[in-house]
Amino acid sequence: MGSLATGSFGTVPGLLLLPFLTDELAVPAAVAGVLVLLPKAWDVLLNPVAGRISDASRHPLGPRRPFLLRAGLALAVLFALMFLPPLFGSPWLDGGYVTALFLLCATAFAFFQVPFNAMTPELTADTGERTRLTAWRIAVLAVAILLSGAGAPLLRDAFDGYRAMGVAVGALIAVGVLSVYFGTKDAPVVRSTSAGMGYRELFAAVRGAPVFRVVFAGFVVQAVGIGTLLAGVDYVARVVLRDPGAQTLLFAAFVAPALVVMPLWRRAAARWGIRAGWLASTALFALALLGAALLPPTPVLVALVACCGMGYAGLQVFPITLLAEIISAEERRTGGTRAGAFSGVWTAGETLGLALGPGVFGLVLALGGYRAGADPATQPGSAATAITLGFSVLPAALVLATLPLLRRAQAPAASEPGE
Incomplete structure (x- = not known):
């Protein structure tokens, strides 16, 4: 179920964030392209750091699950806030606001995704069980991509703006986060692995x-x-x-x-x-x-x-x-x-x-x-x-x-x- 979060965040910005910047906020196209790229580049650099911090966690609930809840819910809220209508009346200020929120989203996503990916080998040592877990993850990921990628433009057009779409996708992310957090509450940890x-x-x-x-x-x-x-x-x-x-x-x-x-x-x-x-x-x-x-x-x-x-x-x-x-x-x-x-x-x-x-x-x-x-x-x-x-x-x-x-x-x- 965590793939609802990873699939939605991996799909919707690539489809709609550039049009949001160029057409809703009137940010010049070349500048908008750079603004979309920078937070993702930050995400690439942050992944090893998130892995090491997750590895070092000694939380009573385990090294991964607290990150799933905190970072995942932060991602859901920040995603919804990112698609607010123009706030400042200036393409540069509004573009800067979206970039800052996208950067925060990328940071939260790193601290959700890396621990989430590290959990599969920690939940079971059985190869068959791992294969089934991975197969279900891919299946849910495919559903998330289709649901968010096809549904987000429909919501934007139906409600004449991006705000309702941002809230809906943020809610879908939250459903995935809460499901994986509470769904693994009683799951065993058979061994620790390195996430970074x-x-x-x-x-x-x-x-x-x-x-x-x-x-x-x-x-x-x-x-x-x-x-x-x-x-x-x-x-x-x-x-x-x-x-x-x-x-x-x-x-x-x-x-x-x-x-x-x-x-x-x-x-x-x-x-x-x-x-x-x-x-x-x-x-x-x-x-x-x-x-x-x-x-x-x-x-x-x-x-x-x-x-x-x-x-x-x-x-x-x-x-x-x-x-x-x-x-x-x-x-x-x-x-x-x-x-x-x-x-x-x-x-x-x-x-x-x-x-x-x-x-x-x-x-x-x-x-x-x-x-x-x-x-x-x-x-x-x-x-x-x-x-x-x-x-x-x-x-x-x-x-x-x-x-x-x-x-x-x-x-x-x-x-x-x-x-």
């Missing part, structure tokens, strides 16, 4: 694993492409299609097929190999986006976005599968524990990549002459062109740029069928 290590130790672990670096680099660049695509959904709906309601349709078309085909991609990996599956899903993702650049009729556009979502599922499944193989191989090679270090670096890279996406899209908007705060119908043709290219061609180019890396993304020989 120092930057020097992280650097040494990554430096000694060249295969991990290749896979990680490809994954992060693809995350930038995905973040750019998601940041453009709202602008495509309002400015290009002139249909605000199309955002929910496009997002649902992107996420729902991904949930359906993930098991099929796993079967493909078992039959043809992880690397081949990653290459195929990358090609599907990029080709569907390039087709979307032609702006076909809405039903065709939705179908192309659905194909893109099928490719997106592979972009999630295959890197994670490779990561597990690489961690196992490195632990066999070194005789030490690498799961925490590599998973922490991986999460930080994904966070940074998804945050860079809106920053890149904000720059594209600025280059296209997008007028912050203006009515969508009055935006210049160059802005609509920039939105279309930023939504389609740019993410496709970023994802295709990883193909040379993917060809080198070799799993350990014992785990790669047919290699």
